Every structure is written in structure tokens, then in C-alpha cells.
Amino acid sequence: MISMVLKRVGNAVAVMIAVAFVAFMIFQFLGDPVQLMLNEQASQAERDALRIRLGLDQNFVMQFVTFITRVVQGDFGISYRNQQEVMSLIAERFPATLELVLVSTIIALSIGIPLGVYAAIRKGSPVARLLTIFSMIGVSIPSFVIGILLILVFAVQLNWLPAFGRGEIVHFGSWTTGLLTPSGRQALIMPAMSLALFQISFIMRLVTAEMLEVLRADYIKFARARGLPNRLVHFRHALRNCLMPVVTMTGMMIGDLIAFALVTETVFQWPGMGQLFVQAVMFIDMPVMAAYLMIVSAIFVTINTIVDLIYLWVDPRLRQAGVARGYHAH
Amino acid sequence: MTIAPVHISPHAPAHSAGAVLDIRKLVVEFPTRRGILTAIRGIDLTIGRGEILGVVGESGAGKSLTGTAVIGLLESSGRVAEGEIHVCGRRIDNLPRREMQKLRGRTIGAIFQDPLTSLNPLLTVGDQLTETMRVHLPLSRAQAADRAIKLLQEVGIPSPELRITQYPHQFSGGMRQRVVIALALCAEPELVIADEPTTALDVSIQAQITALLKRVCRDRGTAMMLITHDMGVIAETADRVAVMYAGRIVEIGPVASIIRAPRHPYTKGLIGSIPSLTDRRERLVQIDGAMPRLNAMPSGCAFHPRCRYANEQCRNDRPPLLPAGTSEAACWHLDREEVSHVA
Numbered sequence: 001m002i003s004m005v006l007k008r009v010g011n012a013v014a015v016m017i018a019v020a021f022v023a024f025m026i027f028q029f030l031g032d033p034v035q036l037m038l039n040e041q042a043s044q045a046e047r048d049a050l051r052i053r054l055g056l057d058q059n060f061v062m063q064f065v066t067f068i069t070r071v072v073q074g075d076f077g078i079s080y081r082n083q084q085e086v087m088s089l090i091a092e093r094f095p096a097t098l099e100l101v102l103v104s105t106i107i108a109l110s111i112g113i114p115l116g117v118y119a120a121i122r123k124g125s126p127v128a129r130l131l132t133i134f135s136m137i138g139v140s141i142p143s144f145v146i147g148i149l150l151i152l153v154f155a156v157q158l159n160w161l162p163a164f165g166r167g168e169i170v171h172f173g174s175w176t177t178g179l180l181t182p183s184g185r186q187a188l189i190m191p192a193m194s195l196a197l198f199q200i201s202f203i204m205r206l207v208t209a210e211m212l213e214v215l216r217a218d219y220i221k222f223a224r225a226r227g228l229p230n231r232l233v234h235f236r237h238a239l240r241n242c243l244m245p246v247v248t249m250t251g252m253m254i255g256d257l258i259a260f261a262l263v264t265e266t267v268f269q270w271p272g273m274g275q276l277f278v279q280a281v282m283f284i285d286m287p288v289m290a291a292y293l294m295i296v297s298a299i300f301v302t303i304n305t306i307v308d309l310i311y312l313w314v315d316p317r318l319r320q321a322g323v324a325r326g327y328h329a330h
Numbered sequence: 331m332t333i334a335p336v337h338i339s340p341h342a343p344a345h346s347a348g349a350v351l352d353i354r355k356l357v358v359e360f361p362t363r364r365g366i367l368t369a370i371r372g373i374d375l376t377i378g379r380g381e382i383l384g385v386v387g388e389s390g391a392g393k394s395l396t397g398t399a400v401i402g403l404l405e406s407s408g409r410v411a412e413g414e415i416h417v418c419g420r421r422i423d424n425l426p427r428r429e430m431q432k433l434r435g436r437t438i439g440a441i442f443q444d445p446l447t448s449l450n451p452l453l454t455v456g457d458q459l460t461e462t463m464r465v466h467l468p469l470s471r472a473q474a475a476d477r478a479i480k481l482l483q484e485v486g487i488p489s490p491e492l493r494i495t496q497y498p499h500q501f502s503g504g505m506r507q508r509v510v511i512a513l514a515l516c517a518e519p520e521l522v523i524a525d526e527p528t529t530a531l532d533v534s535i536q537a538q539i540t541a542l543l544k545r546v547c548r549d550r551g552t553a554m555m556l557i558t559h560d561m562g563v564i565a566e567t568a569d570r571v572a573v574m575y576a577g578r579i580v581e582i583g584p585v586a587s588i589i590r591a592p593r594h595p596y597t598k599g600l601i602g603s604i605p606s607l608t609d610r611r612e613r614l615v616q617i618d619g620a621m622p623r624l625n626a627m628p629s630g631c632a633f634h635p636r637c638r639y640a641n642e643q644c645r646n647d648r649p650p651l652l653p654a655g656t657s658e659a660a661c662w663h664l665d666r667e668e669v670s671h672v673a
Contacts, residue, residue: 218447225401225442226462226513227435236461240452316497317451 004312004319012305017068019297023290024067076291081283086291089276094295095176096166097265097272101257103179104192108199109250113239115200116207120215121234131204138201147194147267154190162187164269191268195261199253206249210242217241243314251307255300349376349416350521350553351400356413356423358392358399360624367624369395371577372413374651377521377553382544384568384585385557386600390621391574393557397523399423400555401440402430418520436466439514439552443526445506449498455482455509456494459516466517481512486542504535508542515546522547525557540567561604565589573597576622576632583657593659595637631662639663 034050051057055066070077076086115135119128155163167183169176178184214220215238223237262274273292280288312318358370370392377383385393398404400415402422415423417437422430434440442448450458459481460474469477475494482490485508498506507527514522524543528536544567547554556568564571564585571588573581573596581594592598599617619636622628630647634640643662651658 218442218444219450221403222440222442222448222510222513223450224403225434225440226465227431227433227517228462228465229431232461232465237450237453241450315452316454317499 005309008305008308012301015301016294016298019294019301020068020071021064023293024064026286026290026293071294076294077287079280079285079288081279081285081288086287089288090273090291090295091174092176093271093273093276096178096270097258097261097274099177099179100188100191100195100265100270100272101254101261103188104195104199104257105250105254107192107196108203108253111196112200112203113207113246116204117211117234117239119204119208120211121230123212132208135201135204135208138197139205141197142263143194143198144263144267146197147191147264150190150194151267161190163190166271191264191270194267195257195264199257202253203246203250206246207239207242210245211238214238214241240314244311247307247310247314251303255296255303258299259296349378350381350418351375351377351555352416353396353400354414354416356396356399356415357411358395358404358408359411360405360408362407364625368411369408369577369624370399373574373577373579375572375579375582377555379520379553380547380551381570382547382554382556382568384564384571385555385574386559386561386564386571387574388559388621390576392577393559393574394525396574397440397525397555397557400521401434401438401523403434432466435462435514435519436517437519437521439517439519439522441507441510441514441522441524441527444530445503445510446530448510449506449513451498454495454497455501458509459494459513462513463516478512478516481516482509485509485512485515485546486538487512503531504538507531507535507539511539511542511546515550515552518550520553522552522554523557524554526559527556528563529558529560536563537566543567561589561600565604573600576627577624578632578660579651580633580661581654581657581659582651583655583659587656591655593654593657593664594633594661595639595663596633597659631660 034047034054034056038047038050048057055063058066074087076090078084079086079089082089115131119131119135122128151163154161162183165187166178167185167187168181169178169184170180178188211234220233220238223233228237258273260274261270261272262278264270265272265274266278273295276288277292279285280292353373353375356370356373357368360367360369373392373396375383385396387393395404395408399408399410400417400422402425404410410423413423414421417433422433425433449455453461456475456478459478460469460471463469463474463477464471467474478494479490482493487493487505487508493501498509501509507530511527514524527543528539531539540563543554543556546552556564558564568585570583571585572579573588573594575596581588581592581597588597589601592601596617603616617636622632622635628635629645631637631640631644631649634644637644641662647662649660649662651660652664654664
């Protein structure tokens, strides 16, 4: 068991080194940083001095080693655009995005899974059909449309919730949270719901499809034949066997949302990483882009490693076989 | 060894001369858009305490469906259209869902064909056993675990203390079927429906499982309906046998006399198809043709299109079950001399 955990972590480190290489190559191929940083009147001596200061005179391998060493220490360099440290720029915005994504994922799981189970065990009933139709709409409407509709109804018409921003936030060292103040919680509701609606629909559809499949399994028939009450059959026996794909997809979704919640963040002017990234792209701010790439990859890799470990926890067969499948195959 | 029974309530007085299972004129239908398909067309049978009744027939004869109807797990589209099912003197075919659920496992146990897929892969064998026991019997967790160990021992699983902590994938196919049998028996049912319990197993394991089933029925006095297409298994295990064809019983009686002297032409075909170690035969007998489809039942005797004795009467009138020696058979030709010999 421990060796499997170590293997997963080893894999994760290998992936991160590969990503670091890609991030490093951005600097190599997207123009000469010296050209970008100095103005056109700079003398050759000034150029050479900067080149040496940035370590660009060293060979390729040495540069990469220096890059990795710095990255490990949390040093992503200085933003070309506003001359601030990239790391502090990201540290400022990351908590906002993470909070938004986690809250919407928790909402999605706690609503999506029960609805999915319901739609599967009451298949064909009017409520189940209605849920299926709603979920189809839910996965089809882009989240920014939902965001705009929410703003229109709850901010403009009813004036119940703030239309933008993050409300009052509380600082814990370098971390910030809006969950502890009433205005912070209110500000979180609409962005979280507009992100969650797709996720709710998606998880519901996934759980329904998996449940329908599992409910046909022999062990479910045998569980019924032993007189187990429906509650046990549905939740202890069937739902548990549906969890693998749900865990996989939830992991992917969290990573995806952190990286690409930028549309929703833009609609609600949420001070998260999405906005930072959009600005970095517009200004070709390479240190920020490289850092963003590294951090998003690190999040994906971490989540996937956790997902793999959850597999081992959920399915005893994998613990023995020693091979975690990427996606639960039937 | 047997486990001390847990007494909850005395069972209702036995009905029909102490029969554990008493099926009367059972008809099972599947209404479809194109009309009603009748899969079981009037079956009568009883099984007594400790008795093993074999039910044989080709696929589609309705043997599994009969078992499924008894445990009340017909597909939602199917229904018991006529007839009654009594277990231990209590009519069960019209019980509300919750009542039926209490009966399953507790009064009627079930064993299915494939031990590899009958167990939940994510729960330990011990969990599945104790969970089932505690649903039906007033046992604490520790008492249930204790009984689970004894049960595994009873069904012949070595080192049961270790085994209850293991998952199904850590068991071989034969061992898993023993677990399935333990699960079917763990709440001490009066009746066990065993649907092809040995079909998915190796031949050598088959014999062990058959012997085990026979032993637990004898030791516990459990009645068993053993559904199989394998006449060999029936010959080794059952006390009586019912031969089904196209949703009806065509011959029923003590297993020895039916094997030795089958009366119905279909039974003869089935028995002729058992390979024998002693007789040298060029070819095994085979029954030409296939079972009729549910929406294309022949008139008269359903077997007549495949029967070499078929005549006008067979085509027009359906034969009832008629006494034939110690058994009963549904054939118009029971008095024909040549019929009493293997064709």
C-alpha cells in the first residue's frame, strides 16, 4: 500500500518536471527577454550585463536547473507588466478562485449525487423525467449565461445579492477568505451557483447512468434476493460501485474550474486567477504565464494523485492488483 | 455442524400436508405492446421439508422465471396473472412489497448462477454476511460476526476467521459459490431457490457444490428448488424432478423413476442426451428443433412439432398431467408400449 502511494507521488513529480520544462521553453521560444525588458536605445554593454544578471549567458541545462531551483522556492520571477513578484500576484488571487471552485463543487456533489440516484431508482417517473430534462438544459447552457441571468434576477430586479466583487474578506497570513463575513458569503452565492449548475447537471447525469448500469448487476439482484431493504441496496451496494467515475470526473472538474473559471470570474468581477491570466496573455507577460502553467499543472497533478489514492481506498481490488486504472471500466 | 436457530416467531402452520412451497396454477405474463406474452402457463408443484426438487428444461422453458416469481423479483414488466404461491402455508404472491422484502432471505433464500458476479466487489465477505443477518435477525454486530464465521465453516471454507475480513476477489470461483450459499442460508430460510448453482463452475468443483447443497438441505431441513438444464446434476442431487417445456410441467416424479423410465418423449430426449460412462453409444440422442417462441405457441401439445409420435390428437388437444407409474406426465402416448423404452 505504501509503495503504491510512493509510486503515485513519484509519477506526480515526474509529470511536474516535464511541465516545468515546457514552462521553461516558453522563455526560450517566445522572443528574447532582454529585448523585451530593455528599450531600444540600450547599449550592447547594458544588454550583456542584463544577460549575465538573468543567467542567460549560461548553457541550456544550467538555465533549466536554475529555473527549477527557483520555482521550487516559489520564485517565478518578476512580472513584465507591473514589475511585481509573480508569486505574490498569484498568492493574492489564488484563494479567491479556490474558494469559489471548492464551494461550487461541494454544492454540486451534495445536490448532484442525490438527484442522480433518485433519477436512476425512480426511472420513468415524472419527477425523474423532469430532472433528466433539467440536467440536459444544465449541461447545455454556458455558465456565463447563467451568471448574467442570476445577476439580472437577484441583483438587478430583487436586489438581494451583490452583482460583483468578493465582499468583505478576512486575512489569515497570506490567505484570504470571504466565508467568514456576511457580505463575503453573499457575494459568493451567485458565482458559485452559476459554476455549480453545470456541475450539478453533469454529476447527476453521470450518477444516473452509472446507477442504471450497476442496478442491473448480479450482485444487486442477489442483494435484493437476500431481502436487504432498498436503502441498503441503493446506497451501500449500488452507489458505492458508481463512485469511481464520479471521483474521476469531480477531480478533473475541480482542476478545470480552477484553470478556466475565468469566464464566470469576469462576469462577476471575481478577483481570482482567471483575470490575472487574461491580462497576462494580453500583455505577453511570460513569467506570469509560465507560473500560471506551473501552478495549474501542479493542481491537476495533485488532484489526480488524490483521485488515484481515493481509488485505492474505495476499491479493494486495486489495492491487491497494484494497478489503478485511469477510468473505471466495466 | 449446525448453528443454533434464532427464534423470532413460530412459523405459520404448514399447509398442504406440510409443503414448504406450494405453487398452484401459476401463470406469469409479460404484457407488451404487441400483446400479452404468457411465459408460464399454469404450473402446480410442491416441495416438502428437506426435499430437493429439480426443475429441468431447455432455456426458455420458464424454469428460472418460476424461481424468480417465487422470490418476487420478476422484472417490472412481468406479473403473476393467475394462480397462487404459498410458502410455509402463507400466500405470498400478493404480498405488499415490504412484506415480500422481509420474506426474502429470511424465509426464501436464493442462489444464482455466477458466483463471480453475485458478490459485491467492494464489501468484505463478512460485511455482506453480517449485513444480511442483521436485517433479518435480532443480532448484535459481534453475534453476527460470530455466526458468519460458523457459517463459512459449515459451507466448507477453511480459516473462516481470516476469510470474513477478505473481499470476494480474494476467493476462487468455487469458494465464492460457497460464500453465496452461506449468504443464501445465513438467515435460515425454509426454502432455497438455486438457479443454475453449478453451471458457471468447473466440473470438479460442481460435484463439491452439489454435495454441499445436498448436505445443508438434509442437515437443516431446508426445501430446495434446484433449477438447472443439467440432467446429470439433477440425478445426483434431487429427490424429485419436474421437467418443464414451454411454460408447463410435462413430467414430474421421483428422480430415480424418471431417469430410469422417462415417460414423456421430451424427457426421454433430455435423458438420452446425458453422456454415459458405461453405455457405448455412437451418438448422443438429440431433440430436433427448438423450443417454440412465446408468441408462436403451437396448438395442442406444445411439443408436437418436435415429437416423433405426434398425431391428430396431439395437434388439437393439450394433454393434461396424467398418472404414469410413480410419476405424472403430460402426453397422449403414455400407454404406448414403445414409449416406455428409451427411444
